[in-house]
Amino acid sequence: MFETFYPQLIGLCTGALLLTSALMVWRHSLLASIRLLALQGIALAALVAVIGIAEGEPELVLVSLLILSVKGVGLPWVLAHQSKASIKQIQESPRLNPTAALLAVTLLTILSYVVVSRVFGLGDTTTGHAAPIGLAMVLIGFLLLISRRRARSQLIGFLLLDNGIATIAFLTSGGVPILLEFAVSLDVLLVVLILHVFAGRMRTKFGGTAVDQLRELHD
Amino acid sequence: MTGIGAGLLLQLGLGALAVVSALMAAPSLRSRAGGILCTLIAVTGFVTGLAALLGATGGLLIPIALPMDPLLLAPDRLGGLFMLVVSGVGILVSLYSMSSTRGPDASRTAWVAMPVFLVGMQLVPAATDSVSFLLAWEIMTLGSTVLLLADHASRASVASAGIWYSAMSQLSFFFILAGFAVLAAASGGTSFANLQIESGSWPANVAFVLFLLGFGGKAELVPLHVWVPRVLPEAPSHVSAAMSGAMVKVGVYGGLLVCVRLLPDGPAWWGIAIMLIGGASALYGILQASVSSDLKVLLAYSTTENMGLVFLGLGASMLLRGYDATAAADAALVAALLLAVSHAAFKSTLFLGAGAIIHATGERNLDRLGGLGARMPVTAAAFGVASLGAAAIPITSGFVAEWMLLQSLIHGGRLDGAVVSVAASVAMPLAVAVIALTAGLALLTFVKAYGIAFLARPRSTAAADAHEVPPLMQLALALGALSVLALGLLPGPVAALVAHTVSPNPTAAVQSVGLGGVSLPGIGAVLDPIMLVVLSALVAIPVIVSIIVSARRHPHRTVDLPWGGGGSRARPRMQYTATSYAEPLVRVFDDVLRPSRDVQVTHVAESRYLVERVQVEQRVSDVFETRLYRPVLNLFQRYGIVVRQVANGSIHRYLSYSFVALLIVLIVVSL
Secondary structure (H helix, E strand, O other): OHHHHHHHHHHHHHHHHHHHHHHHHHOOEHHHHHHHHHHHHHHHHHHHHHHHHHHOOHHHHHHHHHHHHHHHHHHHHHHOOOOHHHHHHOEOOOOOOHHHHHHHHHHHHHHHHHHHHHHHOOOOOHHHHHHHHHHHHHHHHHHHHHHOOEHHHHHHHHHHHHHHHHHHHHHHHOOOOHHHHHHHHHHHHHHHHHHHHHHHHHHHHHOOOEHHHOHHHHO | OOHHHHHHHHHHHHHHHHHHHHHHOOHHHHHHHHHHHHHHHHHHHHHHHHHHHOOOOOOEEEOOOOOOOOEEEOOOHHHHHHHHHHHHHHHHHHHHHHHHOOHHHHOHHHHHHHHHHHHHHHHHHHEOEHHHHHHHHHHHHHHHHHHHHHHOOOOHHHHHHHHHHHHHHHHHHHHHHHHHHHHHHHHOOOEHHHHOOOOOOHHHHHHHHHHHHHHHHHOOOOOOOOOHHHHHHHOOHHHHHHHHHHHHHHHHHHHHHHHHHHOOOOOHHHHHHHHHHHHHHHHHHHHHHHHOOEHHHHHHHHHHHHHHHHHHHHHHHHHHHHOOOHHHHHHHHHHHHHHHHHHHHHHHHHHHHHHHHHHHHOOOEHHHOOOHHHHOHHHHHHHHHHHHHHOOOOOOHHHHHHHHHHHHHHHHOOHHHOOOOHHHHHHHHHHHHHHHHHHHHHHHHHHHHHHHHHOOOOOOHHHHOOOOOOHHHHHHHHHHHHHHHHHHHOHHHHHHHHHHHHOOOHHHHOEEEOOOEEEEOOOOEEEOHHHHHHHHHHHHHHHHHHHHHHHHHOOOOOOOOHHHHHOOOOOHHHOOOHHHHHHHHHHHOHHHHOOEEEEEEEEOOOOOOOEEEEEEEEEOOOHHHHHHHHHHHHHHHHHHHHHHHHOOOOHHHHHHHHHHHHHHHHHHHHO
16 A cells, blocks of 8 residues: 555655745745755655654654754744734845746756766656655755845855755655664754844844955955 | 084074064064074084085975975085075174164064065075975065065055066066976986986977076066066165175076086087177166166166176086087186176175165165265275275176186187087177177176266255265175175185186196186186286385375475366266266167157246257166067957956856756767
8 A cells, every 4th residue: 555655655755845945936925945945854854754654663763753844844933033013024136037946946856867877777666766856956955145235135046055954964865864863953053043143143243144245355 | 413413403493583583572673683693594504504514414304295395404515605605695784784774674474474475585405306496485585575565655666666577577587487397307307316317318408598587687688677677676675686696696597407407418509608698788777777776676777687697607607518628628617616606705895885875875876876885985995995896806706707708618618629519609709799899788787887877976856965874774785895805805815716616627627726716727817916916006006106206306286276277167967977977878879778768948937949858768668678578468368368268257147058968078079
C-alpha cells in the first residue's frame, strides 16, 4: 500500500519544495515570503517523515519533528515577529523584475537537472531522481540573496539555501546523523536571531535595511 | 667565542640596550643617552670591521630550526671593509646627532629607529648566507624608513618622500630576494658558499639582472635613483648623512658580493652593462647636482654621481678581467672601493655640514645663504675640505680614487694585443671621457656649493644671523674632514689593505710606497701625495716670499676710489646666486635637463614701460621621474580606479561574483 504511494509522496513533497521556492522569487511581499518559507519547512519535514517511514528509521521521524518545529514554525515566527499591520506593508523592490526572475528560476532548475544527471547520475531510486530539486533550491536561494535589497528578504534567501542543502542531504543519503542535524538547525536559528537583531539595529540607525545603500561602509 | 663573534654579539646587545634606553629615558636625557649608545655601537662595529679587514676570522652562529643552511654572521675581509666604512660614518653621525636632534627628530620613535638602523647596516656585510643577509637588509630599511618619517606630521613633503622611499626599498628588496631565490633554486643552498653556480648559465644571467636592479636601486643608480632627490633632502640631516654615507655603501657591497663573490668571471656583457649604468648615473647625477640650488638636493644627486663612478670602476674591472688584464682589473676594482670609502668620508661630512647650516639658519636654499664662512668657521672649514674631496682635488681622498680609476682605464685599454670586442674597445675611452666630464662638472658644482653658501655676503637675514653650531657637532664635522684629508694624504696603506679584500695577489696590484704613497706595479703608475705637497711647497714658498718682499718694498697706498668703484654701493642681491651661477650649464645641457622657467614681471602702476619687480623661477625636474615613473604610476592609478569599480563595496555585487563563479563551475563540470 505505502510502497505504491511512496514515489508519489516523494514527488509531492519535492514538488512543493520547488513550487514554494519559485513563488518566493515571484512574490514581493515580505509577509507572503515568510508564509511560503513556513510552508516549505512543513514540506521538508513531510519529506523527511516519508523517507523515514519508507526506510523504517524512527530516528528520521524524530528529525522531521525537529525540522517542523524549527523551520516550519520557529524561524518564520522569528522573522514575522512584528505587528501584522506593519509587516503587511513591507514590499520588496527587487533588482530583477518577476518575469526575468521566474525565467532565471526555470533556467537554474534545468541547469541543476543537467548537472546532477551528468556529474553524479540520477540513479535508480526515487529519491535519487528527485535530488536535482535540492540543487535547484540552493541556486534559487542564491538568486534571492543577490536580487533582494532588504536585509530580511536576503535572510529568507539564505534560509532557502539552507533548506536546499538539507533537501540534498536527505534525498541522497537519507539525512545526516541526528546530532549533526540538531546542531545545524540550532546554528541556523542562532544566525537568524542574530541577523534579525542586527537588521533591527540597522533600521533604527539608518532608517532602513536596504543593503545596497550601505556600500560606503567599506571605507 | 672569537673576537669577531664577541664584537658582533656586543653590537646586538648594545643595539637592544639603546632601544630600551630610548623607550625608558626621560626626554631631556634621551638624545644624550641614545647618542652615546649609538656611538658605542658604531665604535664596536668599527673595531670588529677593522679586525675582519686585517684578516681575523670567526663569527656568530644564530641557531634556527628551519631546514636550510645555518645563519652565520662572519665577515670576511671585504665584509670587514664595509663594516668599517659603515660604522665609521655611524660614529660621526652618532656624535653629531647627540646635540643636533631636537623636536620630532629627538622623539622616542626616532631614537628607537636609530640603533636599529645602525645595527642593521653593520650586520649586512657580516652575513654569510642569503637569509641573514636579507634579514639584516630589512632591519636596515625599516630603521631608515622610520627615521626618515620622523618629521612627517608637520611637513607633507616628508610623507611623500616616505612613500617613495618605502616603495623603492621594497622594489629593491623584491629584486634581491628574487635574485637569491633563483640562485638558491639553481644551486640548492642558501649560504654564500653553496650559492655559487656557473657564471655563464641562464640562472646566473637572470640572477645577475635581478641583483643589478635590486642593489642598483639601493646604490642610487639611474634609473632607480628617483627616491634620492626626495628622500635625502627631506630626512633629518644626520639621517641623510647616514643614508648617503653608509646605507648606499651597503648597496655597493651587494654589487661587489654578486660580481666578485657569488658570480665571478661573468660574461663580457655584464661588465659592459654595469659600466653603461654607472656611466649614465655619473653623468646624470652630476648634471642635476650642478644646476640644483637646494643644497641637500645637490648633495643627493652628487651621491648618484659618485656611486655611478664606483659601478663604472666595478664594470671596467669585470670587463678587464675577462681579457686577462689582471693588474688593470685589480686596480680598477681597488679604485672603485677607494672611491666608495672616500665617498663615505666626504659625503657624510658634507651632509652633516648641510645639517649644521640648516641648524644655524633654517635654510637649505643656496640662493638665500651666503657669508657663513665668517660666522661658522669650523663648519666652513670642514665643508670646504669635504667639498675638495667631492670635487676630487689633490691631497683629498676623492682625488686618489679617481686618479687610480683613470690609470686603470687608460692603461687597461691597451690590453697588450688581446683580441678585444668592439664594445669593450669603445667602452674604455668612453669611460675615460665620462670621468673627465663628471670631474669637471663636480668641480663647478662644489665651487658653487661652497662659494655661494660660505663666501660673499649673506643673502637673507637668516644667513646674516647665523651662529656656529654646538661643540659636539663641530667635533663630528672636524673628524669627518680629518678623515678626508688622511685618506688623501696616506692612500698607500689604505689601498694596500683594500687590495687584500678583492685581489688574490694584492701586492702585484697595489703597493704602498714612500710616505704613504700608492703604486700600481702592474700598470707602472705612482702617486705620492705627501711628496706632491712637499714639492708644491718647495715651488710655492719662494714665490710667496718674493711677493712678500716686493710688497714690503712698495708700501701699499690706500686709495679712496671715486664713487667707490661701484663696489661700495653693491647690495647682497647684486651677487651671483646659485641659480645664476648654474645658468650657463642649464643652457648647455638644456636638452637633457629640460628646465621649466617662470618669469613674472610686475609693472609700475603708472606706466607699462617701467618695471617694478621681476621674479624668475626655474625648476629642473627629474627626467626619469616625469618620463618613466609618472606614466607607469598613472597606469596603475587608472587600473586602481577600474578595480575600485569591480569591488565597490556593494554586497550584492560580491554575492553576484560568487553566484556567477558557482554557475560557471557547475556548467564546466557538466560539460
